[in-house]
Amino acid sequence: MLELRHLRSLAAIAETGKLVQAAGRVHLTQSALSHQMRALEAHYGILLFQRTGAGLRFTPAGQRLLQLARVTLEAVAGAERDLARLQGDTRGDLRIALECHTCFDWLMPVMDEFRGRWPEVEVDLLAGFHSDPLELLKGGRAELVIGSQKPRGRDYVALPLFRFEILAVLPLEHRLRGKRRIEAADLKGETLITYPVPEERIDLIRQVLKPAGIRLARRTSELTVAILQLVASRRGIAALPNWGVRNYVDLDYVIARRIGARGLWSDLHAVVPRALAGRPYVGEFVDIIRSKCAAGLPGIELL
Amino acid sequence: MLELRHLRSLAAIAETGKLVQAAGRVHLTQSALSHQMRALEAHYGILLFQRTGAGLRFTPAGQRLLQLARVTLEAVAGAERDLARLQGDTRGDLRIALECHTCFDWLMPVMDEFRGRWPEVEVDLLAGFHSDPLELLKGGRAELVIGSQKPRGRDYVALPLFRFEILAVLPLEHRLRGKRRIEAADLKGETLITYPVPEERIDLIRQVLKPAGIRLARRTSELTVAILQLVASRRGIAALPNWGVRNYVDLDYVIARRIGARGLWSDLHAVVPRALAGRPYVGEFVDIIRSKCAAGLPGIELL
DNA sequence: AGAATAACTTGAATACTATTCATATCGGCA
DNA sequence: TGCCGATATGAATAGTATTCAAGTTATTCT
Incomplete structure (x- = not known):
């Protein structure tokens, strides 16, 4: 019989598209989710997903249950907020x-x-x-x-x-553009453009440059756009979160490269x-x- | 963690007002429901019911969860109907x-x-x-x-x-009005007003009169109101379902009495x-x- | 073509927890 | 005071969801 647990799993699968990742979100193993979804399919006698090599795609039936999951889980969350309010002061x-x-x-x-x-x-x-x-x-x-x-x-x-990845941000025609990974030594002589915070709060310096014994000139700016502008106009390079530069990379305004073999996270x-x-x-x-x-x-x- | 099972139980408790009866509806024992509701209360740290000698009364928190139960169970039922439609032809x-x-x-x-x-x-x-x-x-x-x-x-x-109870319906001043229970023998000499169906389909005759060897004169009518009218105007007595006569009894139009010790069901x-x-x-x-x-x-x- | 990777599936063993059973408790009423 | 009609409670049980350990399949890389 359908339970909220199934709906929670369904919602997680929809968000991640993959059983392994969804499993993490609902604190189960991938196998448990597979069993759970198969049981649902058996219960209703209808396929909820198309299994592809790269995850699960919802069938119309799956989408209908997913829609149920969305409204239901939201309703539950709303009720639980109200219970918290009834239970004590929440201001x-x-x-x-x-x-x-x-x-x-x-x-x-x-x-x-x-x-x-x-x-x-x-x-x-x-x-x-x-x-x-x-x-x-x-x-x-x-x-x-x-x-x-x-x-x-x-x-x-x-x-x-x-957890997010910090990428090295370089101007378009930078000498390092050919490398897929940037190592500490590659950066020697560059100017590093950062937010105005102490050295020990800048991951690139603390985790990459300092261990390699490299010191770069620094220049600071408060705003992400301003930093990107400086980089684009060749005043230096920067290290910024993945999501912060993605748009500018897509617009061919700057380029971004992984730092080290595993990346800097x-x-x-x-x-x-x-x-x-x-x-x-x-x-x-x-x-x-x-x-x-x-x-x-x-x-x-x-x- | 909250599950639909809890909401189903909650709805059943609301309908019946009592744990024993609600338990029957959700195919559990009274004990299971008691445990279930206590677990919910412990989970949210708030009382859902006032326990009275005559069942459970919902607290505001209980009512909030009950409201969740209503909308949620309805949404689930709707989704399941749609799945049935997707699964095959439901016309x-x-x-x-x-x-x-x-x-x-x-x-x-x-x-x-x-x-x-x-x-x-x-x-x-x-x-x-x-x-x-x-x-x-x-x-x-x-x-x-x-x-x-x-x-x-x-x-x-x-x-x-x-299962419903069939009551003997008598005119207001009938000689049997003093009795709380009507026995087969009491009815001797009365006229029985029924729907126009064969004797063996009339429970009062099959289960009460025939075993006691009593035959009554019969008169038939197609409509419940007409039968009640005949009874009220002293043309005879009838045997009708509880719910069918309740209104007329409340209006002092006729009186109704249990048939036999246990009632006729x-x-x-x-x-x-x-x-x-x-x-x-x-x-x-x-x-x-x-x-x-x-x-x-x-x-x-x-x- | 072959190997490696990244998914999902499957069946059996396990662990968890919801449910039952049996009994205790409570509150009202005669 | 004793009984009735309720719910509560604790321990035992049963049921089933989850994990574990392979097994499959499709895709990508070399």
Whole structure:
């Protein structure tokens, strides 16, 4: 008999297109999902998917069940929010500080969605950048910090968001354009254009250049577009998240290359005071980030 | 984690108000439901019911989940209908014959609901009454017969509907008005007003009078109101289903009394050709009868 | 063409947890 | 006080969802 579990799986399969990835999202193995979907198909006596070499494609019947899954899971989520409200006071503030400049790109739609679901929560984005955003938490000036730093003590918890790849951004006719991978040594003599943050907060420097004993000239800018402009006009190179440069690469404005053999990756977390971590709206804020980013940002990997 | 099973239970509890009865509807024990609901309450950390000596009353949180249950289960049913349509042709005819005259009272709303859900199925009610409605099935002139007769062979299946009580209906000042129970012997000398059907199809005669060796004068009428009119004007007595007389009793038009110590009960079935029993719309027609009657007819018992 | 990769499928073993059974408890009523 | 009609509870059970370990199939790379 149909259960919500089936609908949750269905929705995950629709998002990822693949059983392996969907399995991760619903905390099951790929095999479990395969069994589950086959059982559904047997139950209704109808095929829900076309199995291709590259994942599953929904049949019309599958799409109909998927539609059910969407409306149903949304209804369930709505009811659970209401239960949380009935269960206790859910009002509160959520002042957000960003450690990574590029996160602006996806944060606005997340906040919009969140405000719709939790109108009684005051969400705010702290203006400006801060050398150590975790300090804002301790000082009680923010409730949530998005970044790759993990908090030290037991007073704060880091809720995992996603992992993204940082790419080297080069002007179109750059001497390194022929290489598929950029190594630290390749960059000798270049000027590095970054956001205005300390060296130790720049992954390329901390994880790649410093270990190789290479120091580059630096130039800073607050805005992602400005950095890209500087790169395009040959004032230097940059290292930016995959999703932040994709559009400009597609427009042939700059080129992007993987850094090192495996690529340079960074993990993003949402850090909140332990006392707030249990609040239902905090969990849901994180959920919204994860689902919106998984759907909208290419080449990321949910943690 | 919330599952549809919980919502199904919730809906059943709402309909019956009691765990024991709800348990029957979802094919579980009372204990299972108790555990299930306690688990839900623990999961959400909120009470869903006020437990009273006479069943469960929904708290606001319970009502919110119940509302979720209603919309969700309806959405699921809708999706499953669509799957049935995708799975195969669901068109067909459903010509209905009634063995019991009083069933008219509840059949119309059932048919309306059914037409809304299965517009591609042609439902019709066979006009007139038939001495042996099961013959209509065999002759291919009907697809579904509602009555208390069970079919003999393997070619037809009887889908259980509900059990109802047949009450003795007497005029207001009748000599038996003082008795709480009417026994066969009490009726000696009365005139029995019935629908125009053979003796062996009248439960009061077959199950009560005949075994006691009592024969009464008979008078017949096609319409329930007409029978009640005759009773009220002292032309005789009748035996009619609980729900058919309730209104008239409440209006002090006639009085109704239990027949025998345990009451006289009759079981209603929907009989269909075995070939049709698997059709999704047939099952749903039966479901609609059961749920609408359970909700609307007082004092019946689902089979 | 052959090997490697990246998917999904399958059947048996396992682990989990929902359900039952049997009994306790509660509240109202005579 | 005792009984009736309810629900609650704890331990045992049964049922079934999930995992594990191969097995298949299609596609891509060399």
